[in-house]
Amino acid sequence: MKTSELKKKIAGEKAVDSIENGMTIGLGSGSTVYWMLRKLKEKVDSGLNIKGIPTSKRTEGWAKEFGIPLTDFSETTKIDLAIDGANEIDTNLNLLKGGGGSLVREKIVNHLANRLIIIADDGKLCNQLGKHHLPVEVVPFGWKATARSLEQLGCSTTMRLQDEQVFISDNGNYIIDCHFGLIENPNKLHEQLKLLVGVIETGLFCNMTDLAIIGHEEKVELLR
Numbered sequence: 608m609k610t611s612e613l614k615k616k617i618a619g620e621k622a623v624d625s626i627e628n629g630m631t632i633g634l635g636s637g638s639t640v641y642w643m644l645r646k647l648k649e650k651v652d653s654g655l656n657i658k659g660i661p662t663s664k665r666t667e668g669w670a671k672e673f674g675i676p677l678t679d680f681s682e683t684t685k686i687d688l689a690i691d692g693a694n695e696i697d698t699n700l701n702l703l704k705g706g707g708g709s710l711v712r713e714k715i716v717n718h719l720a721n722r723l724i725i726i727a728d729d730g731k732l733c734n735q736l737g738k739h740h741l742p743v744e745v746v747p748f749g750w751k752a753t754a755r756s757l758e759q760l761g762c763s764t765t766m767r768l769q770d771e772q773v774f775i776s777d778n779g780n781y782i783i784d785c786h787f788g789l790i791e792n793p794n795k796l797h798e799q800l801k802l803l804v805g806v807i808e809t810g811l812f813c814n815m816t817d818l819a820i821i822g823h824e825e826k827v828e829l830l831r
């Protein structure tokens with residue numbers, strides 16, 4: 608296994624220790640979450656009684672494959688714990704997310720959760736967010752105008768593509784990747800972006816993380 612994958616596995620598996628019987632769990636998205644789900648499967652197979660709310664169709668597919676029971680917002684709006692990945696984590700545990708395009712559902716689930724645990728390899732740690740492009744989900748109608756509004760806030764933009772086609776999110780929307788460079792004040796930028804007509808959500812997750820579990824080569828680090 609590649610070192611980066613091993614670090615994700617270490618972090619993902621550690622997070623499962625925080626899951627207790629009877630909990631409703633927000634199931635995040637991405638390759639680190641995959642390892643968490645694999646470990647959770649073992650616990651479920653041994654009798655752990657939980658329900659998961661997936662934040663993407665991909666996670667939903669994995670959870671079903673692993674036999675992890677699922678629920679949705681028609682049954683409950685109470686989420687005890689959410690476990691999710693991140694593309695960047697700064698020293699205040701603010702996050703840049705959405706590299707896989709799942710930011711809207713992640714934001715909804717993580718926001719509702721009583722507790723949010725972020726799992727990541729040590730390559731995701733940074734002093735300041737913004738090395739990675741910032742994903743912003745937008746309504747397809749008028750997206751070029753929305754991209755221009757985004758650019759007026761000081762970034763260049765790229766329309767997210769997949770296999771040379773426009774990437775469509777699980778919610779049927781487009782994602783515009785914004786290149787701001789290092790972000791001075793993530794919370795302020797998030798608020799400015801949210802005010803733009805056509806913007807649905809941003810990949811900035813500020814003041815939400817309770818615990819970050821970071822996988823290193825031979826250990827896990829806990830950041831609070």
Ligand SMILES: O=C[C@H](O)[C@H](O)[C@H](O)COP(=O)(O)O
Nearest residue numbers: 637638639692705707708709
């Ligand atoms: O949209 C995707 C999510 O925000 C992921 O949690 C994020 O991209 C991290 O994914 P990975 O664990 O694969 O690096």
